[in-house]
Amino acid sequence: MSDAVSEAVALEIVEFQEPQRAAVIALWQASGLVRPWNDADKDINRKLTDPVGRLFVVLVGAAVVGSVMVGYDGHRGTIYYLAVHPDHQSAGLGRRLMAHCEAYLLALGCPKINLLVRRGNDKARGFYDALGFSEDEAVSLGKRLIPDV
Numbered sequence: 001m002s003d004a005v006s007e008a009v010a011l012e013i014v015e016f017q018e019p020q021r022a023a024v025i026a027l028w029q030a031s032g033l034v035r036p037w038n039d040a041d042k043d044i045n046r047k048l049t050d051p052v053g054r055l056f057v058v059l060v061g062a063a064v065v066g067s068v069m070v071g072y073d074g075h076r077g078t079i080y081y082l083a084v085h086p087d088h089q090s091a092g093l094g095r096r097l098m099a100h101c102e103a104y105l106l107a108l109g110c111p112k113i114n115l116l117v118r119r120g121n122d123k124a125r126g127f128y129d130a131l132g133f134s135e136d137e138a139v140s141l142g143k144r145l146i147p148d149v
């Protein structure tokens with residue numbers, strides 16, 4: 001799948017390809033998404049086993065400047081690893097990536113998106129608010145099954 005998002009600056013949203021792996025991880029590091037308890041490399045490997053979901057990247061030429069993972073479990077859609085490189089933030093790219101994911105999920109028949117924002121990530125909260133997301137009356141619970149480190 002390819003979606004030309006800005007002819008003027010040659011931006012495009014495409015599915016992740018293996019040669020982009022190091023650049024995607026560098027993007028996650030630059031945009032503050034990497035946590036010591038999550039192995040980014042393993043997270044990419046796991047996503048590549050997901051037959052329904054996708055890892056999309058934003059390219060400017062060959063440079064990776066954005067990413068997002070999207071999934072659908074048959075009940076809810078999820079969006080994570082959303083990142084825009086700091087040099088390209090506040091230019092509408094995050095909104096375009098989210099619109100790309102929403103169109104992808106809608107095409108699968110997905111009725112609702114759930115996503116997580118880390119406490120303290122006020123910038124992302126403001127971003128999602130601007131896109132029409134609101135806090136659910138629910139608490140997110142987690143249980144680790146495979147330690148990464």
Ligand SMILES: CC(C)(COP(=O)(O)OP(=O)(O)OC[C@H]1O[C@@H](n2cnc3c(N)ncnc32)[C@H](O)[C@@H]1OP(=O)(O)O)[C@@H](O)C(=O)NCCC(=O)NCCS
Nearest residue numbers: 031082083084089090091092093094095123124126127130
């Ligand atoms: C969050 C992030 C993806 C946003 O991407 P971006 O390209 O900078 O955002 P955009 O320029 O597309 O902004 C879209 C809209 O949100 C608004 N917005 C963005 N941040 C905002 C904030 N903190 N408060 C209020 N509005 C905000 C913009 O003004 C814009 O509004 P408009 O379209 O009406 O003009 C980016 O900041 C990022 O990669 N952050 C680091 C990684 C991260 O935290 N990811 C989310 C993990 S949950």
